[in-house]
Amino acid sequence: MTADLFGAQDDQPWAEHLSAGTVWHHGLAVKHEVQLMTAIADIERQAGFRHMVTPGGFRMSAAMTNCGQFGWVTDQGGYRYAESDPQTGKVWPDIPECFLTLASAAAAQSGYPGFQPDACLINRYEVGSRMSLHQDKNEQDFSAPIVSVSLGLPVQFQFGGLTRKERPARLTLEHGDVIVWGGPDRLRYHGVGALKSGEHRLLGACRINLTFRKAG
DNA sequence: AAGTATCC
């Protein structure tokens, strides 16, 4: 990875090892922020954010889109990965190089070298949007970790156990934070609380989360 | 079912 990928203080011992997963706290270097924002805007032009519907018929409060070979979708028929955007019939946009660089570097630093995601779900949270506790389990390959990148407003992240009963740990995720979980922790329940109002210098009253997976 | 409603 490049020395400035995670900002000027990258040689600091950043990792905060939880009982499961690794959180990297850092300020993204300005040029990388700009690259990521530009890439998201480019993806949005090809595959717009939309509020998907759960199998139970409820509209999700987070707006979603995807890039990569596979995109996570939900509708009344269930959760699944699709190789094309149901909204346009077109394949999802490619995962931008700057996304891949960040995701693989974060995975490698957390003990998962060679991470090559083929799916990136992009969630956009407005004030009040949330994501209740769930497992990422629609992927074919649980040997690859999950890499999650937070941008914009802070949020309370809930990191639970392998059953829903286990009480989740809570931690605040801020702009530029990256969390990686895999191996025995790959199927841990996780979610985020409702986004509180605020103003981020780049994203305004909004949080965007990039979640990288090996789906296929 | 990654949802809401309700209770405490």
Place this chain on the structure above:
DNA sequence: CTGG
């Protein structure tokens, strides 16, 4: 009324 709220947060879990």
